[in-house]
Amino acid sequence: MEKASARVPLYSRLVVALPAGLFVWFASMVPSVAGGEAQFASIGWLPQLGVDLAFHVDGLGLLFALLITGVGTFILLYASEYMRGHPQVGRFTAFLVAFMLSMLGVVLSDNLIVLFVFWELTTLTSFLLIGYSHGDSAARRAALQSLIVTGAGALAMLAGFVLLGNAAGSYSLREMLAGDSDLAGHPAYVAMLVLVLAGAFTKSAQFPFHFWLPNAMAAPTPVSAYLHSATMVKAGVFLLARLNPVLGGTDEWGMTLTGFGAFTAVYSAAVALTRTDLKQILAYTTLMALGVCVMFIGLPQSRGADEVPLGAVAAVAFVFVHALYKAPLFMVAGTIDHSAGTRDIRSLGGLRKAMPWSLLAAALAALSMSGVPPFAGFVGKEILYSSAIGSTYGVAATAAIVTANAMIVSAALLVVAVPFLGQSPATRPTPHEGRWPMWIGSLVLGVAALGAGLFPRLAFEWLLLPAAGAVAGRQPHFEASLWHGFNLPFALSVVTLSAGALAYWQRNRLTGALGSALARLPVTGDSAYDWLMNGIARVSVVHTRIVQCGIQRRYLLIVFATLGASVLTTLVVKGVIAWPARIPDVSFVEWLLAILIAASALVTIRSHSRLMAIVALGVVGTGIALIFLLHGASDVAMTQLMVETLVVVIVAMVLLKLPGFRREVRQTGLGRWRDAIVSCVVGLTTTLVLLAVTAEPSHRRLTEYFQKTAVPEGFGANVVNVILVDFRGLDTLGEISVLALAAVSAYTLINWRPRRSARAAARSKAFPEAEGAAKPETLS
Amino acid sequence: MNTLVLRVATRILLPLILVSSIFMLLRGHNQPGGGFVGGLIASIGFSLHVFVSGAEALRRMLRTDPRWIAAVGLGVAIISGLVGPYASGTPFLTSAWTSVGGVKVGTPLVFDVGVYLVVVGAMLTFILGIKEQG
Numbered sequence: 083m084e085k086a087s088a089r090v091p092l093y094s095r096l097v098v099a100l101p102a103g104l105f106v107w108f109a110s111m112v113p114s115v116a117g118g119e120a121q122f123a124s125i126g127w128l129p130q131l132g133v134d135l136a137f138h139v140d141g142l143g144l145l146f147a148l149l150i151t152g153v154g155t156f157i158l159l160y161a162s163e164y165m166r167g168h169p170q171v172g173r174f175t176a177f178l179v180a181f182m183l184s185m186l187g188v189v190l191s192d193n194l195i196v197l198f199v200f201w202e203l204t205t206l207t208s209f210l211l212i213g214y215s216h217g218d219s220a221a222r223r224a225a226l227q228s229l230i231v232t233g234a235g236a237l238a239m240l241a242g243f244v245l246l247g248n249a250a251g252s253y254s255l256r257e258m259l260a261g262d263s264d265l266a267g268h269p270a271y272v273a274m275l276v277l278v279l280a281g282a283f284t285k286s287a288q289f290p291f292h293f294w295l296p297n298a299m300a301a302p303t304p305v306s307a308y309l310h311s312a313t314m315v316k317a318g319v320f321l322l323a324r325l326n327p328v329l330g331g332t333d334e335w336g337m338t339l340t341g342f343g344a345f346t347a348v349y350s351a352a353v354a355l356t357r358t359d360l361k362q363i364l365a366y367t368t369l370m371a372l373g374v375c376v377m378f379i380g381l382p383q384s385r386g387a388d389e390v391p392l393g394a395v396a397a398v399a400f401v402f403v404h405a406l407y408k409a410p411l412f413m414v415a416g417t418i419d420h421s422a423g424t425r426d427i428r429s430l431g432g433l434r435k436a437m438p439w440s441l442l443a444a445a446l447a448a449l450s451m452s453g454v455p456p457f458a459g460f461v462g463k464e465i466l467y468s469s470a471i472g473s474t475y476g477v478a479a480t481a482a483i484v485t486a487n488a489m490i491v492s493a494a495l496l497v498v499a500v501p502f503l504g505q506s507p508a509t510r511p512t513p514h515e516g517r518w519p520m521w522i523g524s525l526v527l528g529v530a531a532l533g534a535g536l537f538p539r540l541a542f543e544w545l546l547l548p549a550a551g552a553v554a555g556r557q558p559h560f561e562a563s564l565w566h567g568f569n570l571p572f573a574l575s576v577v578t579l580s581a582g583a584l585a586y587w588q589r590n591r592l593t594g595a596l597g598s599a600l601a602r603l604p605v606t607g608d609s610a611y612d613w614l615m616n617g618i619a620r621v622s623v624v625h626t627r628i629v630q631c632g633i634q635r636r637y638l639l640i641v642f643a644t645l646g647a648s649v650l651t652t653l654v655v656k657g658v659i660a661w662p663a664r665i666p667d668v669s670f671v672e673w674l675l676a677i678l679i680a681a682s683a684l685v686t687i688r689s690h691s692r693l694m695a696i697v698a699l700g701v702v703g704t705g706i707a708l709i710f711l712l713h714g715a716s717d718v719a720m721t722q723l724m725v726e727t728l729v730v731v732i733v734a735m736v737l738l739k740l741p742g743f744r745r746e747v748r749q750t751g752l753g754r755w756r757d758a759i760v761s762c763v764v765g766l767t768t769t770l771v772l773l774a775v776t777a778e779p780s781h782r783r784l785t786e787y788f789q790k791t792a793v794p795e796g797f798g799a800n801v802v803n804v805i806l807v808d809f810r811g812l813d814t815l816g817e818i819s820v821l822a823l824a825a826v827s828a829y830t831l832i833n834w835r836p837r838r839s840a841r842a843a844a845r846s847k848a849f850p851e852a853e854g855a856a857k858p859e860t861l862s
Numbered sequence: 863m864n865t866l867v868l869r870v871a872t873r874i875l876l877p878l879i880l881v882s883s884i885f886m887l888l889r890g891h892n893q894p895g896g897g898f899v900g901g902l903i904a905s906i907g908f909s910l911h912v913f914v915s916g917a918e919a920l921r922r923m924l925r926t927d928p929r930w931i932a933a934v935g936l937g938v939a940i941i942s943g944l945v946g947p948y949a950s951g952t953p954f955l956t957s958a959w960t961s962v963g964g965v966k967v968g969t970p971l972v973f974d975v976g977v978y979l980v981v982v983g984a985m986l987t988f989i990l991g992i993k994e995q996g
Contacts, residue, residue: 716894724902728985731909735992797959797966798891806896807970807977811955814973815939818980822932825984829929832991 088167094175095162101154101182108139108147115144116548118557122192122256132253136192141548145398146189146320148545149405153312154182156523160413161304163519164420174214178308181207185313189320194243194253198236201285201317205232208314212301221300227611228294232284235291239281239321245274250328258328259555266332275334278325286318286372289346293607296365303416306361310368311408316401319375323397326379327555339380340475344482346373351489355589356597360415360425360497364408367451367493370486371404377483378466379553382474391554392469396462398550402541403450403462406531410447410524411497414440417520418501422513427496432506436513439521441502446528448498450535452491452582453575456564458534458541460575463487465562467571484574484581491582492589499586538562639760646763653770660777672712679705692737700730717802872914879907887978888971897974901981908982909989917993920986928986935979942972 111121124136139147161178165171184207187200206229213225247253249268250261265271282288287295295315299306309315322339329335347370354366378397417440419425422433434441450459466487470479506513515521534541542562551557566572585592631637653659668676682701689695703726710719788801788809796804806814883904890896912920924931943955946969950958959968 717896717899720894720899721902724899724906727906728902728909731906731913732988732992735989739992739995796957796970797968798970800890800892800894800896803890803896803974804970806898807891807973808957811943811957811970811973814977815943815955818936818939818977821984822936822980825932825987826929829987829991832995 090162090166091171094165094171095159097175097179098155098158098162100179101151101158104186105148105151105155108144108151111139111144112148112544115139115141116544118548124192127196131195132247133195134193134254135196136254136256137187137190138192138256139190140552141545141550142320142323142398142552143189145402145545145549146316147186149316149402150182150185150189150313153308153405153409153527156413156526157304157308157409159519160307160416160523161302163517164302164304164416174211174302177207177210177214178304181211181309181314185317188317192255194247194255197255197321198240198243201239201281202233202236204314204317205229205236208232208298208305208309211305211309212298214302214305215300218300220297224294224297224300228298230615231291231294231611235281235284238277242274242277242281245270245277246328249274255324255328265328271329271332272334275329275338278321278329279338282318282321283342283376284318285321286315286376287346287369288318288342288373288376289349290607290610292346292350292369293611295369296362297608299359299361299365303361303412303419306365307409307412307416310365311412312405315368315372316375316405319372319379319397319401322376322379323394323553326394326553330380333382336380336382336474340377340382340473340479343373343375343377343380344479344486346370347377347486348373348482348489351486351493352596353600354493355489355496355585356593356600358427360418360427360430360501361412363427363493363497364412364415367490368404368408370490371400371408374400374466374483374486375404377479378469381469381479383469383472384474384476391550391556391558392465392472392560394553395546395550395558395560396465396469398546398553399462399465399542402534402546403458403531406458406527406534407447407450410443410527411451413520413524414444414447415497417516418513420516420520422501427500429507430501431504432502433513434502437502437515439515439525441498443521443524443528444498444502446532447524448494450528450531451494452579453487454579456532456535458531458538461535461538461562461564463575463578464566464571467574471570480574484578487578488581488585491579492585492592495582495586496589535564538564639757642764643760646760646767649767649771650763653767653774658774659770660774662773662777669712672709675705675708675712692740693734696730696733696737700726703729717800869914872910876907876911879910880904883907883978887974890974891970897977898981901978902985904978904982905985905989908986912989912993917990920990924986928983928990930983932980932983932987935976935981935983937976938979939973939976942969942976945969945972 115121120138120140122136122138124134127133127135158175158178161174162171165174168174181204184200184203188197188204191197191200209225209229212228213221215221243253246258246265249265249270250258252258252261265274268274284291287293295310298310301309326335350366350369350373354363354370357363357366375397378393378400381393381396383391383393415425417437418430418433421437422430424430446457450457453459453463466483467480470476470483473479539562542560546562547558547560550560629640679702682698682705685698686695686702689698704723707719707722707726710716710722788805791809792798792801792804796808798804798808883900885900886895886903887897887900888895890900908920911923921927946952946956946958947954952958955973957968957970959966961967
């Protein structure tokens, strides 16, 4: 795996300076933001639509920006070492940086549409990162799954944003927060809520959309550590926190968030205990953390509205605490994988001597994760508990959060105690400590967790309370401290730790019971996803068999029948079938041309030779061109004439390569009657449309405008040409782009041959049907 | 198709057709014509050449793949649209005019040359593609 001799490219180390620099820049904003001054910048983008590239840094955005850049610094450093010797380090680093910048865009956007654009950029970059090992089919599937699940949610969210923007009268978050429009009473409130929650829940992997996140562990470990702990999956939590003052405060909001969050937290904490892969355990504990955040953002407080918004403080504190412990644990899991060659806790043990630094970092993180004093995790957990106790759903919420946390304590012991303590299995190669970039980041973050626990006032006043204020919509007055005395939350902490330790001690019995219970579930998210995807594939097979039959004549029949039927229906329904008031004078020449066209059309359909048919068709076109000429449209006539000539030339070329008419190909009996009916209907419809159009008085406004302005503004006397190359130049540009594209596509199609390489031959042996389906359809 | 009469006639007709296609292109701004028609006329001339002397001869004459001609035409059209924004900050594709020795010269002409090239390139791609298909 690791090629110790390979050099680390210089750029992969230098790029660390980017997040580090951004971190310092954001950190310099802390004092002013904590003082209540949000930074704001805006560049016009689509002002007509109310969409501007507007960014603002308030407490919530700043907290997330600091986490993204701070954790990102260490992740990039870690990745530079982790990916040592990999052939595509450059691509990997570029994806990671692109992801980081899109994530910053999400948390700092002030405009909902801009937020959506960055949101989708994180979806795309994470797709690239999850599927980075593209040779691995599991990685490809996981990447596609995350793209489909989060992408579908994001589309729903966009619809929700549009509703929200219309209801609030602005897409700007600042204006929405400042305005006092009563969104909760809006008739579309429930629709907005459902659509926005669909986006947030898929992104933050809430039940029942949770399944993509554990699968996304197919990504390289730095990606998991970054995307699936501190950043991307938190985007949904961020959105809920951001919109809480706008959409929150209602019963629907409170119940949905609390219910889904609590269920996700308890369910995934239980699943975490049954896993044996380090990254899988961590993935499920991440789901638990996301559930907790969602739950506490929505959790309604039972005390009066002027009380401290404890739910918001708890959610924000937990986001902070979680990022500080989860990223180190993921990084250590990757280091263990590198040096011991496995992530399976059943074959790990006794790494303490070989990997002392990693052990120290992991221990700090795990203690914070379990909520042992004096770590930040303890402070965070105490706030969670007092918020749950004081909520409307007091007992239920408290029971859920205590149960989930107890299992998390157990999981923390699983990921640290099992690999590092105990006996090392003899069969493994000698493990070794990673180089310094592999553990320095985890250690710094672990120490930060300890520091934030020891000096909670500092962390709260500068970072967390301004953020919680943005979530709650008002500044909370909250005194943070490490020690609250012997009260109910403390008692619950003791219960949590003991229950967690007990569960760890009895883990074999517990995981057996949990595992068999989970195995009995009739349907999982993953299987539902597969069922849906296979269903789409099956439907499209049936659909393709019907619509894409491969017979040109049937395509034409369907197209013309649809055209005739739909236009005729419209004409009848709208009642615009009109007979001209008077038959216009038709000159002798026009009669002659009409007879010529009709006669040529008859020759075309009666002809027994292809060449004859195509020449007769050319006469039809030429006749039409002459009619244009008679009416003064010389440009159109000329073009029509040239096009007719070229069509005859090209079709003649094709015909020379085809065999002659075969008897059996010609339609006989019923089929011929059907074709005749369809043709007559289309002809009749076209005639009726023309009559209806000419019955209306023609609008000359545009004609007059162009005639008046062509010479003074376009410097050309040929109005048609001036319109084409000047007034409507963009249309022409689009047309010639299509023309060039059509030429390239046709060339590719004409020269396409089924490849007969050795690989294709092998594939056709393995999948005979697939090969049959890929054969070009025979043209009739 | 390879008759002596057609072959000799083509030798005279092809240059005439090409000259008239360029004539059509240039006069298009004030009289009937323009890049589109001009390109079609040139394509007809070239297809005559293909009928008489074969696809290989036309490729030798063009010295490049017709897809390149279409690509260059598209590029010319886009660049002509960038002159206005670059010179005077107007929106993309706004025409810009100047006078060279008393003759008015503007970007719409350059744009029309682009259209001409795209049409010629696309039509020849079709024709050569079909002709060379085995």
